[in-house]
Amino acid sequence: MSTKLNVSDGDAVRAVLEGNREMYRVLVRRYQDTLYQHALRMVGRADDAADIVQRALVNGFEKLGRCRDPEKVGGWLFQIMSNLCKDFLKSPRRDDLSIDGASATVIDRSDPSDDLERGEMRASVRQALEKLNAEQREAFVLKHLEGRSYDEMSELLGVSKSALKMRVLRAREELQFMLKVYQ
Amino acid sequence: MNPDLRAYLDGELTYEKLSPELRAEAAAWDGLVQEMKQSEPAGAPPWLEGAVMTEVSVMPAPASKETALQWLLRSRTIHMSPLTGALAAAAILVVLLLPREPQSVTTDPAVITTAILVEFKLEAPGATSVALAGDFNDWRTDLVMEDRDGDGIWTGRVPIQPGVHKYMFVIDGTEWVTDPDAERYADDGFGNRNAVLAVTPVT
Numbered sequence: 001m002s003t004k005l006n007v008s009d010g011d012a013v014r015a016v017l018e019g020n021r022e023m024y025r026v027l028v029r030r031y032q033d034t035l036y037q038h039a040l041r042m043v044g045r046a047d048d049a050a051d052i053v054q055r056a057l058v059n060g061f062e063k064l065g066r067c068r069d070p071e072k073v074g075g076w077l078f079q080i081m082s083n084l085c086k087d088f089l090k091s092p093r094r095d096d097l098s099i100d101g102a103s104a105t106v107i108d109r110s111d112p113s114d115d116l117e118r119g120e121m122r123a124s125v126r127q128a129l130e131k132l133n134a135e136q137r138e139a140f141v142l143k144h145l146e147g148r149s150y151d152e153m154s155e156l157l158g159v160s161k162s163a164l165k166m167r168v169l170r171a172r173e174e175l176q177f178m179l180k181v182y183q
Numbered sequence: 184m185n186p187d188l189r190a191y192l193d194g195e196l197t198y199e200k201l202s203p204e205l206r207a208e209a210a211a212w213d214g215l216v217q218e219m220k221q222s223e224p225a226g227a228p229p230w231l232e233g234a235v236m237t238e239v240s241v242m243p244a245p246a247s248k249e250t251a252l253q254w255l256l257r258s259r260t261i262h263m264s265p266l267t268g269a270l271a272a273a274a275i276l277v278v279l280l281l282p283r284e285p286q287s288v289t290t291d292p293a294v295i296t297t298a299i300l301v302e303f304k305l306e307a308p309g310a311t312s313v314a315l316a317g318d319f320n321d322w323r324t325d326l327v328m329e330d331r332d333g334d335g336i337w338t339g340r341v342p343i344q345p346g347v348h349k350y351m352f353v354i355d356g357t358e359w360v361t362d363p364d365a366e367r368y369a370d371d372g373f374g375n376r377n378a379v380l381a382v383t384p385v386t
Contacts, residue, residue: 001364002350002380005300005340017245024239026342028232030298036227050228057235064245125218144216149194165193172192172212173184179215 013070016061024061031074032057035081041141042085044130052088056081075156082138082157089134128178132171139167140175188212229321298342299382303328303350305362308335310354317350317380319343324353345384349377 007015007026015023035056039049060067060077067076129137142148142156143164150161157164188205190196192212201209303315305328314324319341328339337352349369352360361368365378 001304001362002366002378003302003304005302007300007342019244021239021244022236025232025236026298026300028235029342029344032231032235033226036231046228050231053227054231054234054238058238058242061235061239061245062242122218122221125215129219144192145219168193169184169189172189175215176184 008071009073010070013064013067013073016064021061024064027060027073027077028057031077034074035077038078038141038146039081039085041129041145042082042134042137043088044126048088052084053081056084059084078156079158086134086138089137124179128175131178132174136167136171136174139164140171143168298344299384300340301343301380301382302338302340303352303362304364305337305352305360306335307337307352307354307360310335310337312355313337313339314353314356315339315341315350316353316359317348319348319350324356328352343380343382345382348380348382350380351375351377 007023009027009030012023012026016027032053035053036049039052039056040046043049043052056077060073060080063080064073067073069076129140132140138157139153142153143150148156150164153159153164154161185205185208187196187201188208191198191201191205191209198206198209305313307313310330313328313330315326315328316322316324320326326339326341328337330337349371350362352362354360359375361376362378366381367379368376369379371377
């Protein structure tokens with residue numbers, strides 16, 4: 001027999017704060033995929049993304065009492081993860097590993113004839129995205145790959161809509177230069 | 184970047200309102216975004232949940248907000264000279280008079296995919312263990328159910344994402360049993376029936 005029980009985010013947070021730490025699993029299951037997908041788009045490597053999400057969720061548990069609105073704990077966890085992603089991208093270790101130079105890669109969009117060509121195109125696109133700075137990449141990912149509105153992005157990141165529009169515009173210009181999207 | 188193209192990419196202008204040259208450029212951008220989406224990441228790796236919960240299980244319980252507030256409100260004795268006191272008072276006044284940025288609310292309605300907590304129940308007197316296995320946990324037998332009062336009724340609560348899911352109970356680690364009280368059933372292709380559960384999102 002199965003019975004559906006609705007547990008809101010707020011119920012789960014309150015239960016954890018009252019000592020039922022197993023209820024944190026509800027939040028982990030609810031948000032881990034969204035957090036992981038965003039982290040992977042930001043840092044590019046699956047093991048780094050998983051490490052960041054694990055740290056974000058553990059930090060979230062540790063600081064759960066500081067979540068001002070338990071019903072919006074998903075956005076709060078997203079912010080923790082988002083900050084970890086940006087710290088990661090700005091870390092010196094990351095700089096050592098990054099590919100230098102913004103060499104332009106021409107993307108031929110005329111129906112790639114084989115998988116190899118398509119694979120090269122995807123690699124170029126991925127590399128170009130990785131060359132954007134952390135804030136521009138975050139804005140571009142949220143706007144275009146996750147399809148969020150500027151209102152949502154502003155609420156999520158605590159950044160003004162006009163600043164976010166500018167970051168997305170700069171990101172597009174960088175990508176346009178690197179990939180020669182249209183000539 | 185052309186203002187009309189920018190407005191289109193920002194979702195503020197429709198494709199039809201673009202000039203023919205800009206339409207080609209807009210299509211190139213749409214193609215680029217689609218290309219990026221082609222390599223969309225899958226969900227979190229299956230070990231992640233267990234890793235987080237293992238780490239959390241040995242951590243101190245999170246401090247409640249009240250404790251933090253109590254810390255902030257705790258009275259303290261500060262010793263300072265009259266001049267330092269006057270300067271501090273002036274500094275506090277300046278801070279209070281500064282225009283304030285509006286407080287941002289941290290939320291993300293778009294990311295919330297509401298998992299529903301489902302309680303499973305099976306009457307299995309004499310069993311020493313009962314586990315739940317389904318497509319929601321890759322058919323592993325790690326969702327252990329409990330019979331705390333020993334009445335033979337085993338229960339377990341599992342958060343499950345909306346969708347149609349198949350599941351079975353596993354008694355004593357080896358005996359796969361179909362839920363006799365399932366909502367629906369489906370053949371598993373091996374001569375048995377899986378129980379079927381439809382989880383609908385909360386609106």
